[in-house]
Amino acid sequence: MRRERRPHLLRGLALTLAGLLVVAVVSACSSAVGEANGGGSASGPSEGGVLRVGAGSDLIPASVFTNSSDVANTLVGTVYESLVDYPTDSLEPQPRLATSWQQSDDGLSLTLQLRDDVTFHSGRDLTSEDVEFSIRTWADPAWTVQLQRTAAAITGFDTSDPHAITLTFAHPLSNVFDLLDMLPIIDSESIDQLREGTAYVGTGPFVFESWTPSSKVVLTRNEDYWGEQPLLDGVEIDVVTDPQAQASQLRSGQLDVALGLTDRDRESFEKDDAYSVTEFKGAENAIYLGADLANPDLREVKLRQAIAYALDRQRIVDEVFRGAGTPANLPWPESSPAYDARANQTYAYDAAKAEELVSQLGDQPTLPLAYPAGNGNFEAVAQVVQANLEAVGIETKLEPQEYSQFIKQLIGGTFGGLWILEHSYAQYTPSTLTVSAYPFNADKNASHFSSPAYQKHADGAWQRDSGTDRGAVRIYRQLNQDLLDNLFLIEIAVTPPRVATTAKVHDIGLSKRNELDLGRAYLAD
């Protein structure tokens, strides 16, 4: 019996050992392969690799600070740094290049302590004079920066200490930290090259190498970065203007990140395990229908009210944005101190009411309706809007326009009719939107709308030391009423930014400024 059993025991033992050996070899091989590929996400972040980002619109050097192109946003977000950073979920500034700050009791000055270990990519030390230069650059109308008015309201600079600066204001600024969050600290010595697009010298985790117009921007890791070293060797921002081409390049592995997809494509990637779609809260955009009141046909507020009632916003959110977003009558996301759920329902979809308003006005001429060409989202929204308006008796003619031309029209206020676009900035202190953003700026906006009340409320919200206290919220109610009564901008929906990546991209972030944060991003299979 024993003789017969022993071979079986031995064979079983041998088989068990062999099995264990196979498991050990396989896991060792997997580990080796994982290491060769830069490590797996399971084993933590790994260094190396160049992240290829697809951007829908190219850099225009003169407009690099206007927050109006994917390439510029990514470049500014990775090459430059600001004095403070807002977390995405609040308006509490956090230290970045400034380590601490002290605001005067009267709200008319602010002293910031700067880091003393920061150098520009050129090797020069960052000083308080660079902060002054950056603020003065933004205050220069030549750069058409949206926060120009806020930068220009900083009238005094004490730079006697190279690592501290005291800013003096013309009046209290409720949104001064918005400015300090958005303002990139730029190198005064290379400003001419910046204007030409040949050099972008900042203090950020990545160094600008080159820009090939209509093709790409190349960035490399900043080896002397004062903070935690980035994990990526570099970033390549590829200009791919066609969303469909971006989707194809993401599928074929030519891109790791696609910024300019339609929501339909994003939905498709979301269903595929090989890709990841991340939704970022706190940096919301809002899609809106602008009305240029320079066009006499649009001056009648009843017509604009009819348009506001005629829009089937829920349909646009469901069918175009594939459910990502919230129908809105006001620009604010829910996190904003100006958000008012009730007021946000003022112009709920009511085709009958719209039709009645139009019938009171009589026959309406055909209105031009412009939108950025080549973007499936905008094109679909424009067609839904056109059908909605046609249903209540308002004819429109669609006018797709090239994106950079479109932005010029926005800045110059030359639409001459209706237009569809997205705006940002509503995620900041509300006064930033009403004194800064091209469509909303009470001083000068793309709609050619001006009103003493709106101007007063916008300035009232802006010229105070707090942007979140009760007094501020009271003014926001009045601003909301101004926006709803005058309807020079007819909000459609607030949408969260969503970024599609391949599954090997990890830990990318999006700042409140809507710029990619690649400081801790890494690639791993």
Next chain:
Amino acid sequence: MSESLIDVAAPEGAAPRPDDEPDQRRRPGARSALRRGKGLAGVLLIGVVVALGLLAPLLAPYGPTEQIPGANLVGPSGAHWLGTDEVNRDVYSRTLYGIRTDLVVVFLAVPIGAVIGILVGLVSSWWTFTDVIAQRVFDLVLAFPTLILAIALTAFVGPGLRTVFFVIIAVELPVFGRLTRTSVRTVREMPYVEAAHVVGAGSWWQLRRHVLPNSWEPLLVQLAVSMSVAVFIEGAMSFLGLGVRPPHPSLGSLIRDGVRNMYDAPFFAVGPLALVVALVLGLLLVSQALAEARRS
């Protein structure tokens, strides 16, 4: 006296009697070429596409821009043969109406370009001064690839069907101009033209009665080729967003919409693609049949 001399000088068929239709001898050749083989297949293909376009209001269950509530990105079904698009429009209905846009382009823009080109070609071939100017202008236009020309024109006049028209006319004008010039230069050396000249016939009379009728066949072949090229140009321009503006459909813009949805709804592009293929193929078969008839 001169008329009788001309009649005697001109070959039968090439120089007809004043009251007769020109070129009676060759017409049956062209006709019969379209009644058999490639020609017949081409005519049938074109006929089917044209019929679908003309009958669109009867065949299409929905309007071309009608947005159907709740029918968002529906797949092919009995209710929507080719599905619905991202703004709830019936793709089959849009495809049928889209044919009409292409037919307008093919049967209007190309003949306009051809007529202007032929006139310019006739004039330029007869007088040296006009020839030099016309040829340099043709060189200039032909130096640009069609799509570059389209993009340049769009920058000036904006996207739209009108731009497609301009581009097609601009592209076809030198083609017909050059072809006419070549044909005319060949024909005018013929004895019957020289004879007409000798007996005192005026230049226009010679062009109208002798030269043009005998240059007609290659132009007819070219017309069919150009029409197929026009379908391609409309498709390419609309695909690139330079052509027909939304929400109006054309076969090119429908293909573009189809490509946008290629991964999730590949059936979107099937209908418009099949029709473009049928139309281009039909026109090319007709042109080949005419060319073969001419050679024989």
